[in-house]
Amino acid sequence: RVLRGRPRDLAGRKIVVSAGGTREAIDPVRYIGNRSSGLQGYALARTAVARGAEVTLVAANVVLPDPAGASVVRVESAAQLREAVLAASDGADVVVMAAAVADFRPATRHDAKIKKSDAEPEPIHLTKNPDILAELGERRRQAGDAVLPASDPGLGVRDAGDARPGRGAYPLVIVGFAAETHDVLANGQAKLARKGCDLLVVNRVGEGLVFGTPDNAATVLVAGGEPVDVPLGPKEDVADTVWDLVAARLG
Ligand code: CTP
Ligand code: CA
Numbered sequence: 654r655v656l657r658g659r660p661r662d663l664a665g666r667k668i669v670v671s672a673g674g675t676r677e678a679i680d681p682v683r684y685i686g687n688r689s690s691g692l693q694g695y696a697l698a699r700t701a702v703a704r705g706a707e708v709t710l711v712a713a714n715v716v717l718p719d720p721a722g723a724s725v726v727r728v729e730s731a732a733q734l735r736e737a738v739l740a741a742s743d744g745a746d747v748v749v750m751a752a753a754v755a756d757f758r759p760a761t762r763h764d765a766k767i768k769k770s771d772a773e774p775e776p777i778h779l780t781k782n783p784d785i786l787a788e789l790g791e792r793r794r795q796a797g798d799a800v801l802p803a804s805d806p807g808l809g810v811r812d813a814g815d816a817r818p819g820r821g822a823y824p825l826v827i828v829g830f831a832a833e834t835h836d837v838l839a840n841g842q843a844k845l846a847r848k849g850c851d852l853l854v855v856n857r858v859g860e861g862l863v864f865g866t867p868d869n870a871a872t873v874l875v876a877g878g879e880p881v882d883v884p885l886g887p888k889e890d891v892a893d894t895v896w897d898l899v900a901a902r903l904g
Pocket of ligand 1 (some may be wrong): 731750751752753754755756782783784785786787828829830831832844
């Protein structure tokens, strides 16, 4: 796809995008995974580079060529994705969590391959993974409480003592993704509030859409604003709508 003709409205901005789907190890050869292809996250990374941003792409198990101009960090598990995203978001302006992060992982990882026997297999016990998006939102909320008057929600505003506005231990703009099958807007709005993010891209799943296909249809929910519908089209369209809204919030 041709990426010419985009505004350079993200020039000088440091942006972190996570993409793909995490794998949670059961033993050295098996894992619990999901169907995320990474296409939407990669489209976000490519378009952000085209609009002038300095992009770190944290890729979980994606089999796509590295987007030119982005720095790519490869991870496998949710724990590794969390480490990489938190490290890259120190000093970033924007974090977009497009990755499908496993909600649960096996409570124990077997050191040796599990062997079958005549007995019934042991159940796999699961434990919760940390919620990376909620953690980013919470970090920003706490930092905001510390430096801003309570009357000011303060999105995008920094302590004057910061060396440079937009560069601190938490991102200025936080974007999440959600795949909802029903009550899309109500579930999405609740998730947006719960996660403390600025934008939530709600994919319209089903009908052969989204997973592994180049096209996507989405509604972008905006904290304190009206939702924006993106009609069925290339994943770059969703990406550009996200960057339009991000650029507006960055001012
Ligand atoms: N997410 C995350 N860490 C997790 C789980 C999800 O950062 N452990 C992020 C995803 O990258 C996505 C957003 O949270 O941007 C929403 O993910 P989703 O699975 O829709 O929300 P959950 O809060 O996990 O709720 P549920 O799966 O129960 O709908
Ligand atoms: Ca989830």
